[in-house]
Structure formats: C-alpha cells, structure tokens
Amino acid sequence: MSLEFIAGSSGAGKSYQVYSEIIRESLAEPDRQFLVIVPEQFTMQTQKEIVRMHPKRGLMNVDVLSFNRLAWRVFAEVGGDDLPVLEDIGKSLIVQKVIAARQEKLKVMERALGRPGAVSQMKSLISELMQYRVEPEDLDEWIRRGEAAHRGRLSLKLEDIRTVYTAFRDYIDEHYLTKEEVPERLCHVIGDSTLVKDSVIVLDGFTGFTPVQHQVVRELLSLALKVRVVLTVPSSEELERGKSEHRLFHMSYEMYRKVLGLAKESRCEIAPVRWIEAGEKGRFAGSPALAYLEQNLFRSRRREAYAGEQKEITVTQAKDPEQEIRMIAEQILRMVRREGYRYRDFAVVSGDLSTYGRLAENVFSECGIPFFVDQKKAVMTNPMVEFIRSAIDMVVQNYSYDSVFRFLRTGLGDLSREETDRMENYCRALGIRGRKKYDESWTRCPRYMDKDELLLYNEIREKFADETREFHEAMHRRNTTVKSKAEAVYRLLAGHGIQRKMAEMKLCFQENGDAVSAGEYGQIYGAVIDLLDKIVEVLGEEKMKLADFQSILDAGFEEINIGLVPPGEDQVMTGDIERTRLRKIRVLFFAGVNEGIVPKPVAAKGILSEHDRQILAGDSVELSPTSKEQMYQQRFYLYLSMTKPSDRLCLSYSRSGVEGGALLPSYLIGVVKRLYSRLEIRSAEEIYRKDPTLLLETPKGRMSLLLQGLQKIPDELPGADFNELLRTLWQSEEGREEAQRLLSAVSTKNPAKGIGMQLARMLYGDKLQVSITRLEDFAECSFRHFLDYGLRLREREEYEFNAADYGSILHKALERYAKILGKREIRWGTLGDGERNRVADEALDEVAFDYGNTIMQSSQRNRHMLERIREILHRTVWALDEQIRMGSFEPTDFEFRFRTNEEVKSLHFSLEDGTEMKLTGTVDRIDDCRTEGGHYVKIIDYKTGKTTLDLGQLYYGLQLQLTVYLNAVMECRQKAEPGAEVLPAGIFYYHIDDPWIEPTAEDQRLEEILKKLRPDGLLNADLDVLKLMDHSLAPGVASTVIPVKLNKSPNKETGSFLGVGSRVADITDFETICQYADEKVREIGSGIIRGEADAKPTVSADGGQAGFACAYCPYRSVCGFDEKIPGYSYREVQKMKPEEAMKAMREKLTGKGDD
Template sequence: MSLQFILGNSGSGKSHYLYQQIVNESMEHPEKNYLVLVPEQFTMQTQRDLCAAHPRGGIMNIDALSFMRLAYRVFEEVGREEQPVLDDEGKNLVIRRIAGKLEDDLKVLKGNLKKQGYISEVKSVISEFVQYGVDFDKLDDFMEGLSQESYLYYKLQDIRKVYEGFEEYLRDRYITKEEMLDVLARAVCDSELLKGSVIALDGFTGFTPVQIRLISELLKVSEKVIVTVEIDRREDPFIYRHPYQLFALSKQMVTSLVKTAQDAGAEVEESVCLYEKVPYRFRENPEMAFLESELFRYSRRQYKKKKEESETCSGAISLHETKNPREEARYVAESIRKLVREKDYRYRDIAVIAADLNLYADALEKACELFEIPVFMDHKKSILLNSFVEYLRSLLAMAEQNFTYESVFRHLRTGLCGFTDKEIDRLENYCLALDIKGYKKWQQAWVRRTPSTGEKELEELNHLRVIFVEKTMGLIQVLKQKKKTVRDVTQAVYEYLVQEKLQQKITQLEKKFQDRGELALAKEYAQVYRIVMELFDKFVSLLGEEEIALKDYCELLDAGLEEAKVGVIPPSLDQVMIGDVERTRIKNIKALFFVGANDTLLPGNTGVGGLLSECDREQFQKKEISLSPGA
C-alpha cells in the first residue's frame, strides 16, 4: 500500500525506466500481477514496448490496459451482472429523443437542436458533469447563486432538464462509460487480480474525480501504485498554486494523488527523479535540448552553437513560411523525399503534425501522392461522407421530401442504386427539362417529350422509371404511414438494404479499393456496414416501440451517424504518420514537420465552442466545482 512518483522532463526516459523496472520485477516475482494503465489510444504501443523490453520477448504477468479495459477485466473476473454499457452513439440517440420531447420547454437549446453536431455538444456537457460528480443538487446550488436573467442560468436550466430526462431514461436499464469506473471502484475489493498487484499509470496529464476515486480504491488493495509525471527540475511538484503556472496540470495531479493516498492510509514513497541536465531523448541534439529547457521560461537565454556541433545537428530546428496550406504541404512532401533519398531515412522515421488536420488533410494527401510517399492519416474519420451512409440518408430524405428533384438524384448519384452514370444523366436531363418532381409524377407513365427525346428514348426512360419505382414501392408505403414506430421504420429500411444486396455491393467496393492499393479506404468500407447495422440495433433496443414521424427519424439517424467514427490501424509499417496535436501519439521518429503553426491555429480553438464557455467554467471554478481543464 504505497504511492510513488517518477519525475522527469520530457524525453528524460520516465516510461523507459518504468518498463524496465516492471519487466525486471515481473521476472523475479512471476506470481505477482503487474498492470500498466495508459490512455486508451496508447495501449497497443505500450504492449509492443513492454514485449521489446522483456529479455524473453513476451509478457506473462504484465498487462497493458486502459481504465475501460481494466473495468471489463475485473467484471469478467468477479462476475458482476451489470446493466449493458451505453456508448456515445446510444447517448446521442437518447439525448436527441429526450431533447425533441422537451423542445417546447427549452429556451436556449430549442433553436439549435437541429444543427449538425449540437446534440454531441449536449452529450459532452452531460458526460463531463457525470465524470466530475456534478449531480442535480450541486447544479441547483450553483444555479441559485446566478442571476435568473443571466444567459448561463437559462442555459444550465435547459441542460438540467435534458440531463434529468437522460438519467431517468437510463435508470435500471443502462450505465454510461463514465459510470463504469464508479462500478469498478465498488468491485475492486472483490478482485484477486488487483490484490497485492503493482499498478503503474503512464502517459496521463491528470485524472477526473471518478478516476481519483478508483485510484483511491486501488491504493487500498494493491502493493504499490507508480505514476509518471512530466515536470522540470526547477519546479516543486508538491506545491500547486494556480492553473496558469508552468506544469500546473502535473502539479495538480501530484497534489491530488498525495491527498488521496493519505486519505486511503497509503504511504507516499520517495520519488524517483530523472533530472539529467540534457534529457536522454535529446542527448545528441543540443538544439532540441535547449528548446525543451527554455521554452515558456522567459529566461532570455539564447542558443549559441559550438563549433563541434555544426556538422552533427545543422538546422535541427528550422522555420519556414509559405502562402497557403497547399504550398506548405508541397514543401513538406519535397523535404520528406529529400530526407529519404539523401539522408537514408525510412518513411516510418518521419511524422507530420497539423494544428488543424481538417484544414491540411487533403493538401498533404495530394502532395504526398504526387511525390509517391506512403502516408497514414491518423484520425478517426466521420462516416457521414461514406457513399453507403449517403445512400441510406438520401433514401430516407427522398421519402420524407416526397421525391423532390434534389433528393431523388442525390440518392441515384451515390453509385449504389444499380443504374449506370449514363442512365442517371438521361433521367436527370429529362426531369430537369420537364420539371418532374413528386412521387405521383414518378408513378405515372411519362408521355411528354423534349426536342431531344424520341419515342425509343422515352420508352427507355419509362423502363428505368418503372425499375426505380417498383423497387422502392414497398419501403415508401411503410415510410408514408401516419402511425409507425422506430422499429417499423428500421425494419423496413433493413429489409430494403437486404433486397438491394447492399452488403455484397460494399464488399465489392472494399475489394476494388484493396486491388487499387487504397488500404485505408478498403478498411473503412470493411467496417461501415457493421457500424450501420449496430446503430439499427440500438434504435430498436433503445427506442423501438416509440411512435415517430419520418422527419424525426431522419434527425435521429443523423444524430447517431454523427458520433460514429471509423478508426483504421496503419495498414503498413513503413509510412509517414500524419496526425493532429491532440490525438496522435508518435514514437521513435527522427524528423517531425509541424504544419499550420500560426496564431490562428496555435494554440487553436481549445477554449472556443462547446456549450460552456471559458467564462462559464470560471464561474464554476469560483464556486469550487471542478470541471475539465480549460484552454
């Protein structure tokens, strides 16, 4: 029952030291469990590092887990029969439905609910409240101190109504991911896996109150908890004054964990300090070492290159200015090609980080394609632009809008309807020329001619019209019924997809992309049908028997699809990694290109957007209600 910190600068070898220590101890004590907890997106890399650090190349009594995976492992062991877990897509669906029912009572949220992404923002605030233990009592107390005419008061009133409806709906049915850690904390004392184990926490910048409660329980049953902390040797990690000091997140984490350990009756061991003058990572790169040491310190020191350094690391840090993202991407691609050809770099030794990947993704992909550079775009891709998802959304939009010209040809142009491009062009030209719109006009035989339409052409157009109307007829009849439930609509759409053999068509597209070497697209199409089917299952299990209008169903579908993301594992080892500042974790690289480094994109819009502004968060802070860190 003890807590120990491993302190050190960026690049000082904290993770390396921790993994070596755990590997050595695990060989000495094969009967003991060693658990390494890391952020979700870093579990695979940590497993690889631990295997590489082990002399035998394998790990038997060491596990690399995230908090969520630990929860599943413990539940599996202790046999808890808990309610099913509601994921982010499910939350979006429930919140969309509840907000729709409460729409007339909402003042601030009412006009925004139909905006794309707005439901996700409401979900994020509710998730944050759950993680940080902001319950209805706390929220009510906080709102009592606000002026009843303030915008924040009305906003919180709306959020509270949706929050209450959400909790009411979930009661005794589901638990959320955020609540899982509380359930895990209650199960810790029953777990043999955790008793007497050594638990290491690596790669975290801080913990939420829910995670702190869990760590408190882990301290009571484990032999030792080890935490790596990034901090400078000139700072005292045990004194936290305010959120704007350097290494404030690290200090807040250390002080909160020390208090937790004291409350749990655990000993705080002497910290391991890896404060070398030059961090291990930059031992052969004095320019980078100087930057790490002086950045944000305002010491006014300047770097003076020594004569012997001129050859070894010439231009280790350089700045380049271009007119636009396209030119910037081209410069990066040219430089990568040069490094590979002249300096014997491998593609995997190079990474590109963008301040805003949405702005740079296309430009970087095109530039790298031009120079034949293999790349992996490290971002979870929204499936809204996938052709199958567009097929599904446009199919429902077509029924809802009663076959308007735009909705019909939006659907036909997805490429999955079984018509050739030439046939669609002919249909479109005819409909435009004679202003054909509405389901009745598509059901009636077309007899009018345009100057370019002969009798044979009109006959062929009618043949295409009949094929299209006959195959959609059964679905349209169900969708046009006045009384229908979520289950009815979902079942009718599913049967239509089966009738049209959409799964086979998507498999063919996947194979086509594989043959063309577009592996990332192939993997996206390998997942998309399953994602949509799982979403349909959630529709039926969460909202099955509720009556719904087609317009509301379309909005519900969009709310679910907005949250669905396709994650792709790098299809090849030797590729340039392209990612963004927040998500991407890169390891063992020799060259890094940072694009989009200007005062608009850096530090970026971390404090902008979201339902709670920075000012709102400051008001919570004044009342000593902690929320996630601001910008």
C-alpha cells in the first residue's frame, strides 16, 4: 500500500504523464486492475483520451470510473444494499410530505417553509448534512451550543431543521438509500471486492473531496497496491503557501493535507511528491505568453510585466453579449477555414451560461457551427409539462381565462390553432369564465359575430369540454388518493397521444439539425412518467387536496433536468467556468468578463443564511464553503479555466447587458492587463473598421456588409469589394434569397396607387352611406379608412371596461336623463339638487343594467369606475341646468338621429362621378329659441375628452361634425316652420367632467367649476343672440356659460363690446363655414369612391400630437409607413388662427386657394 502525489502547474502534463504510466504498467501486468477515478462529468472524456493514447486503442484492464460508478461496480460484484436510490425528485417529494405533516411543530420556519422554492432549499440542506456526515444528534449539540451562547433565533431554526431532518431520515430508513449514503455503504463492502484489492488507482481531476468521499479514499488507500493523486500546484513553495486560505493553491493544499492524513491513518507508505515540470510536452511549449500567464496569474509576488509582442492573449470590448458571441463565431469560422483548426479545438466559457449559452445556441446554429452547451435543461417551460400544469390549474382556478388558454396554447390538445383562436376571441369578448360556462350552450354574440356562427363556436366549445371532462371530474372529486390523481394525469396524457406527439416533435427537431431540442423532447415523456411513478411509490395511498398535489408535482418538475450527451466529436464546447471540464483545447474564448459575472455573485445559501454558517464555522462545524471561501475557490477555478488553451486565450466583455443596462469590465481584465504591458483592449467597432472582411465569415455579417454597400447607392457606385461580396452570396441559395430580399428592400417605393374605383365600389357599394366621423377618419389617413371600412379590420374585443365604454355610458345616461324629464314633463333647470341627482341615478342605473351589470360589477376597479361616472353625471346635469337656466334656449332634442331614408338635402351629396352619398349621424343635443327676430338653433356635442373647436381643423376636413349637423338641423327646422327664419346661434363642444377646484367659499367654488365646464365653440356675434344664451351678459362681464367676454366700453372702430378671446362669427361667416363644410364633405366622398387608400397620415406642422393621425392608430404595425422610403410622406396640417382659416375657406370656395 503506497500513496504518491503527482503535482505540477496547470498545463505541465500531469494527466498525460500519469496516463502514460498507467497504460505502460497495465500492458506489463495484464492481470492487475488499474482504476482511474475522475469526477462524474469527466469520465467519458477521460476514457476517450486513454483509448487514444493506448497502443491497442482499448482500455483492456484499465477502468475509468467516478466514485458513484465505482460503488455500483463493487455492489454488482460483492452485493450490497438492494434498496432503491432516492434521487432529487424523490427527496423533494418526501421533504414536501414531512414538512406538511409537521407544520404545526415548527417554531420559527412554519411560514418560510410554505413559500415557493422552500422545499428545494430544504432538500439541498438535507443533502448537504448527509454529505458532511451530520447526524440528528450533531444538530442537538449545535442547538445546545447556541443556547449556551444565547443564539436564540439560530437555535430555534436548528430545532426546526432537526425536526424535518429527523422525520426525513425516519421515513427513508429501510426503504431508500440516498446518493449521499452510497459512498458510506460502499465502505462497508469494498473490502470484499477483487476490483479494488491490490489494484493501482489514480485520482485525477479533483480539487477536493467531501467527508463521505474521504471515507472511500481511506478504504482505497488501505486496499490498493498504489494510489496516485494528481494535484494542481506548481511547486513545493506554492504548496506551503497554500496553508493560507487566501492563497491561490489553498484548495490543492487542503486536498493534499487531508489525503496525507488519511494515508497516515491507513499506515500507507508515502512516497515523496513527484513534481512534473512543464517541458517540451507541456501545454504552453509553443506559447510563451500563455506560459507567463500560468506562472503569474493571481500570484502575490511582483514580477515585471510581459514586455514582448504577443498574439496569444486578446481582450475585446463589445457592445453587448450578442455582439460578443457573434465575434467569437466569426473568429472560429475564420480559423477553421484559414488556419486548419477543427471545431473541437475551441471552447467558449462564461460565468453566465444562462445568457451566453442561449446566445451561443442561436448564433452558432445560424452560422452552421457544431456546438454543445454543457448545461442540464430545465423542463418547466416544456409544452408537455405546461400541458399538465395548466390542466391542473384549470381545475384549481375553475377554468379561468389564463389557465384555459395556457392549456390550449400548448398545441397538445384536440383543438386546432384556428379553433383555439376563435374560442379565445369569443371568451375575451364575452368574459367566459368557469367550467359551467363551457358545459352550457353559448347563446350570446359579440359585436363582430353573426348569430349564424354560433353553431360553429358551440361545436368548438363541446370539443374542448369533452376532452377535459374526464380529467376535470377525476381531479374535482374530494378525498381522493395521490395515486388516483396521478392516474388521472396519466390518462390525460394517454388520451391526447402525448408520447406520440413528443416523438414527432423530436423527429422534427432532428430533421432541422437541432440536436439539443431533439434530446429534450426525446426524454421528456419518460422523465414525467418516472416522476408520476415516483410520486405514487412514495405517496400513493395518501389522501391529499388538489392544491397540495399540484405543489408536489411542481416540486418534482423543478427537479427534472434533462441531461444531454454531446452529439458529436468535432464541435465547440460551451460551458461554465467551474462545472465544465475541458481537455485538449487550443483556443479558449472567455465571454462575459464583466463585473457581477466574474467573479460570480455568491448565491444565497437558503435555509441557513451566510451569517448562520459563519457562526457554525466558528464552532468548528464543517459544512459547504462559506461565501468568503467560495470567493477564493472561484479564483482557483478561473486559474484552471484560463490555463486550459494551448494556443490562444480570448477574453471579452460587454458595455451593456441584454436588457440595455450599462456594464463594467471585471477586475480580471485589469489583472491580465497589468501582466502584459503591450496588451491593448480593442473595441468591436475598431476591429471591424480595421478588418471589415471579418464580417464575411457569418451569414448575418455578410448581410450587414451588403446593406452598408447598398445604403451608399445612389450617392456612391459600388466598388470591386462590393461586387465580389454579391458574387459570393449568389453562390448559395440561402445567400441569394437574402441578398434579393435586401436588394428589393433598398429599391422599395410606396406605389401610392390606392385601390382603384372598381374595387372601391365593390367594398363600399354603389351608394355611399357614411357617418361624419368616417369622413374625418378618411381626412386623417385614407389607408386607415380603407382598413377600417373597406377590410373592416377590428381590434380584438375585450370583456373589460375601457375608455370607449366610459364615454358611451355617460352619453347614454344623459340621453336617458333627458327622456325621464320629458316623460315626466319636467323642464330643465327646475329641479333641486337632491331630486336632480335622484333622476340622474335612475338614468345611470338603467343604462348600467342595459349595458351589462355583470361587467360593471366584475371587479373593484369597475365598481369604482361606475361610482366615478355617477359623480361626473351629477356634476354634468347640474352644470347643464345652470347653463340652460341662465339663458332663453330650451333643449328640444336629444340624441337626434339622421337616417339615410330621410330627405334632408344637406345630408345628400352627388359626388364627382355621379355617385350618391348620404350622411348619417346623431346630434347629442339641440336647443331652440324662438324670438321675433328669428328661430335660433344651438348644437351641442358632448365629449368625454377635452375638445376645442378649431377652424383650421375644419379647413382640413378633420372637424366637420358640428358644421354638418348645423346645416342639417337648420334645414329640418326650416321644413317644420316654413315661414320662420332659422338662424344659427352657435355650435358647441361640452366637456363632460367634474373638475377639481381649490377649496374656497361654496358659491365661489361653484362659479369656478361652472367656468371650467363652459362649452367651447363658435357663437353668433349678434349681441342680442348672445344675451339669449346668457342673460347676465353686460359690459365688463365674462360669461360663465359661453366663451364670450364683453368689454366695459365699445371698440372705437367697430363699435363692438366683444372682448379678446370671444369665440364668435357673424351670419356671413357661418354661411361660409357651412358652405365650405359641404364642399369638403363632397371632396372627401369623391376620394373614397375613387379608391384613395394611401398611407399619408396628417401631422401637425408644429410637431404636436394633437394633429398626428398615427398617435393612437391601431394599424401602425401593418401600414408600412416610413418617411425614409421614397413615396411616403405626411400630410402637414398648418396651425391656423380663426381669421386665417376663414380667409383660406373663402379662397377655396372662390377657387383661389388650394389644400
């Protein structure tokens, strides 16, 4: 029995030396067993390496094993525990069970252990306790020490941990064996094994051993002929320095010290440490700069920086992680194509494999680089797992919208994608919730749907209800066992053919060259069935609530990690700086060398905090490394990773993260920079500027170069390089298609042809029947009009209370209020506050009931909104009462509707080609006042948003409504009273609101509110008419109910009392406005029937949002409008003063102006 340490620096050739010796000795002694024990993830690679080195290209009497594989080889030979090994999933299930059973006994952790992730944390702590050979009795001792030291909180926490740990151990006793117990059981029987007896053993690739592994090493030392331990430390001086925990080789020293102690206990012969010097066969024989890095990285001694020229080490600064990976891909492809490298010669490592691994998958796949990402794949987002989880959620949440469509969107149910889309639109529009709704026939129709379509929608509903009925009934039963619930899940999977669907998806991924996804989908069904079997095995006969079963299932899903095997030999390995084991790497790309990634942030320990662990460490309790120890260990792993390549080390970092936040380089960049005086940090932009041909290596890079060249046309003719690039792209079908697409995009123009008169007639009909709002929409953007009224596109209807509903309810409530007054023969302005509010409440309640009380009461927000509407309605009817009371006008019509079958000449238009166009619309309110001087008419339009009358907007056809309504109402009144002179009094927008006013005296406050609610519009300039609208008007008075102010004395030139800001026009101006509006309506109608449908939206010349047609357009993502593309432009709307707008309208009517 002897022990020998084989020591040397990283890259010195220790493994090569010891493997060569093992091969030579195994050939000389064919009857002796030679065992090479390495970490689990290193076994396959080590086997390949020894086979490659062996002259007979076989292992013969050499075995490559991990500690776990050694155990099972020994158990197979001599027998051992036949108990099943409890894996992480089984542990989580049992931990979940024992926590639930002992919840009331816990003293301080009852709530904490009920949180998401707590089961996994407790399972990890239990594994750690077992790995470090901590017994429940040891916890009792820790508790006693804590109580003696007055650590009350920690002692209580340890009591809770002991409660769960003891229950866990009791549960598995004589039923299961944990993987942490396997080495201990191995030690009981290993002495009977001929595999180990008198064998020669090598321990390689380890940075340390856990306490349970130390037991096994002790047995190996006492049984084997020779044990050789490979140690990474460059010299005896460094080994001695390693006694200090902050030294680089402290981990190697600890491993040396503990194994040496075990050898002494076993009375082994201990040979002197054999030091391997890096020579001609060392890793860095041809790379002096890399050799210098190994000798000086993280060393405390000071040496002069490497002064020579070197190309082996580079540092690149990229814009973001994607650019980092793209540059790595370009360099790999260039070196493979030009320098004779193989893909297996490269590796990419990072401290953030979740980000860089995903990017490597995307970019390397796109570039055709074979790769393998060395990380296990979690399955929580896999469609099959989501199918099960959402199915259970449907039952737990009583078929909430989210759970139902999570289930259907997995694509694994019986409904097709089109059927799912139809059902989702229906359910969103009508608020379908609850299982009962899916079992009952659907009879309601959303606004977009015809009654005839209900049959189709009910067929889809029945199909969904049928496919989920059995599962729903099984899961909905109370007091059922875990086994019955697991069987229901299995029947759900079997009934939907999930195994077949997963196999088909695996095949699809294989055909598309996605080996990673193919591996996941090939294993997922078996992994889930194994989980269900494990749940039944552990908890099968227990009765459990569905929510608890769901938690156990989720805990199991979280533990499933799909292990993927590298699909080939010649590929780029992508991995983590700590976990991934690399051998025979020529070029290493170290990506993401940023602060916060290198060194890695130390993860929170979970159940025991860092502070707890420090206290326990002070009591000489050995557990997994503390945060401080982990920081030192990370430095050693960085040393091991950075000294893996034999040719080049390429470091890179990003200026910003994937989400755009600024990033700083890691301290490691500064450490390396100080070691090499001539090392420059080059930005990606600088590299591309000096060598743009690097972009030629990848498809996206080639397209980028092509686009840069195309963007110079026509200002600059393409050169020879551009033409050569184009020829290169044309040689492959994929490149040719992409180049053609870019060439087409560069030459894109807006055809601006519209849809033509023939198609317009097919879409809109031979006789146009349009609303004034539709004309205004056309004036804003004819393309939006085409999508709205031609193609009849609609935004998805939602079962929710939105801004449009808010306005609609207020409008209808005001209409209903007016009808109640009319029915009861009550005049406006005669009710007291209390009675007026009661009538308003009655009107609102009727409207809410008709609208659908279900949605109004469906949430606290909606209920609050209804009460807010009530307050606004009270304020509105008060303000309208006050405005009417102060004048002589009487409201006579509410929601006055013009229909196409009515003969109102001002609403009938003959367009330029003879097409007839009729306008429809509804006037919110008409007020009349009859005097000896004439019959005056006032038009009021209610707006829930702040709207002002703008004659400039009228000029451009964007505000036609009030003027067109005035024409029509005056015509109707004239017909009703042929002998009377019907004249305009004014056109108004009333803003429905309840403004907030600073607290003052009540009378003053009400007057200020009335001013805020003063309607905006245009009034007849005749002073007598103005006084009909506000009796209080007098010189020096500003009206509170109309936008008019009178000066104290008349204007010397005009004799008018009207003050600045009064919104008035004389009868001639009203006639001009009305005549212009008619012409504008005719012009817009002619544009519609001509088929104008160009994306030419209006925009305010001053850049304001008010005139920007695209601001709230739902079609912005599909119209293709882009000012940079020839043929696209905005229609500018100039800001006009009222007098400028009047002048422009007169000129247009006389033929002197243009739009």
